[in-house]
Amino acid sequence: MAEKKKTYLVLADKLIECYLGGNLKPGERLPSERELAVQFNVSRTTIREALRTLELNGLIDIRQGGGSYVKVSDIQSNKEEIITVVKAENPLVFEMLELRRALEAESSFLAANRATPADLEKLRIALHNMALSKQDPELGLKADLDFHIGIAEATHNSIFIELIHTLKGHMEETIRATQNHRFKDLSRYGDTINEHREIYLAIASGNGDKAKELMEGHITKIRAELVESMI
Amino acid sequence: MAEKKKTYLVLADKLIECYLGGNLKPGERLPSERELAVQFNVSRTTIREALRTLELNGLIDIRQGGGSYVKVSDIQSNKEEIITVVKAENPLVFEMLELRRALEAESSFLAANRATPADLEKLRIALHNMALSKQDPELGLKADLDFHIGIAEATHNSIFIELIHTLKGHMEETIRATQNHRFKDLSRYGDTINEHREIYLAIASGNGDKAKELMEGHITKIRAELVESMI
DNA sequence: TCGAGGAATTTGGTCAAACCAATGTTATAA
DNA sequence: TTATAACATTGGTTTGACCAAATTCCTCGA
Numbered sequence: 001m002a003e004k005k006k007t008y009l010v011l012a013d014k015l016i017e018c019y020l021g022g023n024l025k026p027g028e029r030l031p032s033e034r035e036l037a038v039q040f041n042v043s044r045t046t047i048r049e050a051l052r053t054l055e056l057n058g059l060i061d062i063r064q065g066g067g068s069y070v071k072v073s074d075i076q077s078n079k080e081e082i083i084t085v086v087k088a089e090n091p092l093v094f095e096m097l098e099l100r101r102a103l104e105a106e107s108s109f110l111a112a113n114r115a116t117p118a119d120l121e122k123l124r125i126a127l128h129n130m131a132l133s134k135q136d137p138e139l140g141l142k143a144d145l146d147f148h149i150g151i152a153e154a155t156h157n158s159i160f161i162e163l164i165h166t167l168k169g170h171m172e173e174t175i176r177a178t179q180n181h182r183f184k185d186l187s188r189y190g191d192t193i194n195e196h197r198e199i200y201l202a203i204a205s206g207n208g209d210k211a212k213e214l215m216e217g218h219i220t221k222i223r224a225e226l227v228e229s230m231i
Numbered sequence: 232m233a234e235k236k237k238t239y240l241v242l243a244d245k246l247i248e249c250y251l252g253g254n255l256k257p258g259e260r261l262p263s264e265r266e267l268a269v270q271f272n273v274s275r276t277t278i279r280e281a282l283r284t285l286e287l288n289g290l291i292d293i294r295q296g297g298g299s300y301v302k303v304s305d306i307q308s309n310k311e312e313i314i315t316v317v318k319a320e321n322p323l324v325f326e327m328l329e330l331r332r333a334l335e336a337e338s339s340f341l342a343a344n345r346a347t348p349a350d351l352e353k354l355r356i357a358l359h360n361m362a363l364s365k366q367d368p369e370l371g372l373k374a375d376l377d378f379h380i381g382i383a384e385a386t387h388n389s390i391f392i393e394l395i396h397t398l399k400g401h402m403e404e405t406i407r408a409t410q411n412h413r414f415k416d417l418s419r420y421g422d423t424i425n426e427h428r429e430i431y432l433a434i435a436s437g438n439g440d441k442a443k444e445l446m447e448g449h450i451t452k453i454r455a456e457l458v459e460s461m462i
Numbered sequence: 463t464c465g466a467g468g469a470a471t472t473t474g475g476t477c478a479a480a481c482c483a484a485t486g487t488t489a490t491a492a
Numbered sequence: 493t494t495a496t497a498a499c500a501t502t503g504g505t506t507t508g509a510c511c512a513a514a515t516t517c518c519t520c521g522a
Contacts, residue, residue: 049280098390294503
């Protein structure tokens with residue numbers, strides 16, 4: 001069904017496409033409201049609503065008498081830098097794992113306070129798939145990843161979400177490395193599933209501190225398994 | 232510093248205070264734009280900008296011909312959260328702070344287990360400079376930064392070290408934003424110094440769990456100060 | 463020639479009145 | 493009672509005007 005979009009949002013997108021999508025560098029000025037109104041064939045009022053939208057999203061800076069300027073978002077570029085740092089093909093497996101411990105523990109805490117019913121549903125599905133996957137390593141891998149990513153997404157913090165996706169490759173590697181152990185000793189795989197389930201319950205019940213503690217323990221245990229698998 | 236706030240943001244706050252601060256339950260309808268314009272003695276245009284702000288922040292739902300309704304909030308949000316959303320100059324500031332909480336808490340934990348005498352010496356110097364800087368904001372800023380960076384370096388985890396340097400700009404911004412409050416109330420600045428000192432002691436004595444807990448509290452407090460400084 | 467000061471212009475901020483479009487309400491007729 | 497048409501309400505958009513801040517540009521004096 002064709003959703004009817006609000007005009008000011010459509011305009012905001014057009015503005016981004018025309019001016020913020022690379023054609024205008026940070027610090028440069030946009031055309032005046034009156035010019036934009038003519039260009040897009042709408043009233044100044046409507047253009048102003050679109051500009052407000054961009055301002056509230058931190059994309060531009062509006063100054064009375066001055067004009068609208070593309071914001072030099074330290075933070076936006078910071079965000080990209082952070083991703084770059086983490087992305088760097090790092091052979092530093094254990095350092096990465098420490099980063100994951102930091103990120104995922106805090107994610108669990110935040111998720112417990114913010115997860116929507118839809119977020120929780122995703123986590124339940126991942127849990128369920130994992131339980132079904134005792135004989136299927138690939139399904140297990142995917143479900144395991146889905147669970148960890150699902151928690152990050154439940155924080156609704158865009159930086160955490162991007163970072164966890166950046167770390168996906170590393171997580172996959174780690175899981176594969178430890179899978180041999182897990183499948184040799186099925187009870188251990190069961191332990192992992194139980195840990196996930198407990199983390200889920202803590203998040204679903206809104207117990208942030210407990211969720212964080214459990215996730216810390218979980219990743220510490222992964223580290224131990226990784227050490228074993230390398231012996 | 233008497234910042235001149237944009238009218239529509241001020242109005243958005245008033246609307247929250249009058250209607251979303253508990254007096255109106257989720258699902259209930261706000262007065263019409265025309266009524267609100269009369270009530271706050273501004274034009275309908277201005278009221279509309281304020282309502283847009285609330286809509287963009289997901290607090291209300293505006294339906295043509297229907298009216299504006301308080302949204303059933305996805306995330307469990309207390310009043311402070313709401314204020315935060317509306318006030319945030321850059322929506323990513325608080326996301327960044329959450330990232331810092333994750334990184335610096337884990338850093339403190341790791342530092343407590345790995346800090347060398349040289350690492351500890353650096354932290355002591357930063358602490359000392361901070362104590363000396365009650366009258367010198369710039370020195371205080373640098374000492375504050377040095378302390379946080381020093382902890383990351385004491386982890387000897389290259390990823391953490393790179394990340395904290397990437398976040399330096401953001402940290403500086405946050406410290407500056409909260410400095411006004413700190414210097415208005417010197418006892419509060421003393422609190423900050425004491426928090427740093429306690430974190431140092433926990434690290435120096437090898438108590439990782441305590442160091443982590445203290446750092447978490449410290450950054451949570453920074454967040455609260457940041458919220459205050461924006462009101 | 464250069465710089466300071468100030469007037470004129472540009473640009474965003476606010477207001478008012480009108481009309482359109484979608485929704486909600488009420489009255490009417492089957 | 494129900495379906496429908498007329499009306500009222502409410503948000504959406506346009507226009508034009510004026511205010512306030514910032515910028516631009518010109519003049520004048522050193």
